[in-house]
Amino acid sequence: xxxxLKLIAFDLDYTLWPFRLDTDVVAPFQKRSNGNIVxxxxxxxxxxxxxxxxxxxLDEDGFILAIVSRIAKTKAARQLLEIIGWDxxxxxxEIYPGHKSLHFxxxxxxxxxxxxxNRLSRNVVF
Numbered sequence: 001x002x003x004x005l006k007l008i009a010f011d012l013d014y015t016l017w018p019f020r021l022d023t024d025v026v027a028p029f030q031k032r033s034n035g036n037i038v039x040x041x042x043x044x045x046x047x048x049x050x051x052x053x054x055x056x057x058l059d060e061d062g063f064i065l066a067i068v069s070r071i072a073k074t075k076a077a078r079q080l081l082e083i084i085g086w087d088x089x090x091x092x093x094e095i096y097p098g099h100k101s102l103h104f105x106x107x108x109x110x111x112x113x114x115x116x117x118n119r120l121s122r123n124v125v126f
């Protein structure tokens with residue numbers, strides 16, 4: 001019997017974008033009229049070109065997408081996800097310093113996501 005993945009979790013730094021949010025860029029961020037996203041110093045931020053298509057495809061295929069990141073600058077991470085337009089892809093966002101196993105445990109044990117929680121609780125291994 002084939003088991004299909006239910007949850008796909010992504011880190012942020014060097015996974016969705018090619019920089020460290022805590023050290024390489026400075027929040028707040030803004031989207032300019034030409035579509036470029038810049039940090040507070042005016043540095044243009046680029047993301048990996050493949051990421052938007054991958055996220056869209058996984059979302060359309062019915063996967064539950066998550067962010068699990070140990071970034072200390074949680075507000076900046078959430079702002080950048082929103083400005084880029086990726087926030088809506090992720091039903092689970094655990095962004096804070098700490099062990100990633102805790103990020104997953106908090107989701108499975110404490111998030112009340114109804115059917116999402118019920119589908120995952122039996123299929124997550126720590």
